[in-house]
């Protein structure tokens with residue numbers, strides 16, 4: 001088994017993991033595009049420092065859980081292509097983690113952006 005020897009090698013492996021997840025996972029592409037849009041909106045709507053921190057934490061949690069989900073799916077698929085109840089448990093629990101992070105993102109998005117967007121819409125009338 002090949003072990004990472006230097007810090008730069010470890011960094012390279014981590015970056016290639018991120019690029020693999022981005023290349024192969026449609027959901028991660030969607031989350032990434034949404035994150036860019038949310039960051040742009042945060043800038044335009046002049047969020048407070050605390051709100052910006054919350055938005056960044058939320059984006060990070062969604063992307064990280066998606067990547068861990070991808071890692072778990074990959075390990076399960078490497079282990080078996082056959083139906084196995086434990087494979088189902090592993091994948092379902094990983095998918096559950098993604099769902100929880102997505103619900104958190106919706107709640108944060110609602111609390112931070114909803115009133116501001118309503119105000120903008122009423123101003124533009």
Ligand SMILES: Nc1ncnc2c1ncn2[C@@H]1O[C@H](COP(=O)(O)OP(=O)(O)OP(=O)(O)O)[C@@H](O)[C@H]1O
Pocket residue numbers: 027069073080081082083084085087088089091092095
């Ligand atoms: N080897 C397996 N044995 C038993 N059930 C499985 C197995 N592979 C997948 N499943 C079931 O099918 C579901 C979907 O698995 P799959 O690997 O297709 O992920 P996915 O929904 O395509 O995820 P993503 O969209 O994130 O790639 C799992 O949550 C699990 O319930």
